[in-house]
Amino acid sequence: MRAWAPIAALAGVLALAPQAAAHPGAAPWEADGRPGRDSCSTCHFESGPVRNSDQLKLQGLPAKVEPGRSYDLIVTLKHAGMKVAGFLLSLDPVASGAVPFKAGSDKVETKDAAIRSTLASTKQKDEARWTLTWRAPDKLPAEIVFYLSANAGNDDQSPLGDRIYLNAVTAKTR
Numbered sequence: 025m026r027a028w029a030p031i032a033a034l035a036g037v038l039a040l041a042p043q044a045a046a047h048p049g050a051a052p053w054e055a056d057g058r059p060g061r062d063s064c065s066t067c068h069f070e071s072g073p074v075r076n077s078d079q080l081k082l083q084g085l086p087a088k089v090e091p092g093r094s095y096d097l098i099v100t101l102k103h104a105g106m107k108v109a110g111f112l113l114s115l116d117p118v119a120s121g122a123v124p125f126k127a128g129s130d131k132v133e134t135k136d137a138a139i140r141s142t143l144a145s146t147k148q149k150d151e152a153r154w155t156l157t158w159r160a161p162d163k164l165p166a167e168i169v170f171y172l173s174a175n176a177g178n179d180d181q182s183p184l185g186d187r188i189y190l191n192a193v194t195a196k197t198r
């Protein structure tokens with residue numbers, strides 16, 4: 025089964041490439057890397073994803089989240105030699121309520137309980153940075169998991185040679 029995974033992934037890329045190329049750098053909303061879902065690595069599969077690395081960070085979360093409060097968050101991705109970058113941040117919509125994010129940077133958009141960069145054409149120099157505001161739900165679950173994914177790309181217009189970072193960041197509410 026395992027040996028077929030790259031071939032299956034390649035077939036997936038070939039099948040999906042025209043669709044993906046229509047919005048280069050804007051990742052599919054549903055490929056948010058949470059358990060049971062696709063991740064960036066489904067298509068950017070050349071090297072396996074780097075998980076829970078400090079090179080991809082979500083900053084600005086408090087030690088204890090307060091209900092209904094807004095927090096300014098920063099996503100940073102560090103990767104030597106990176107030329108373009110993109111990210112996707114996604115929450116459990118049931119836990120978070122409708123549209124909890126607001127973009128703070130250009131070329132960032134939100135949909136439901138997720139936020140992503142739209143264009144990879146912005147040139148980056150070893151570090152990419154996006155800012156956003158998150159409003160905590162009024163009724164807090166015990167914890168809130170942020171699924172954060174990013175691609176440090178080489179700007180070659182192909183899914184090869186990119187490096188994917190996947191993090192799951194848990195915010196405590198009590």
Ligand code: HEC
Nearest residue numbers: 048051055064067109110112144175177178179180181182
């Ligand atoms: C369904 C397949 C697919 C998935 C899933 C996917 N991508 Fe891509 N992505 C592509 C393809 C195909 C390209 C190549 C087109 C291009 O480079 O413009 C691309 C290009 C990019 C680029 C530009 C890279 C470069 O070197 O030019 C970035 C940045 C990017 N994707 C980010 C992401 C992120 C972040 C995720 C996960 C949240 C993701 N992608 C998930 C198909 C996908």
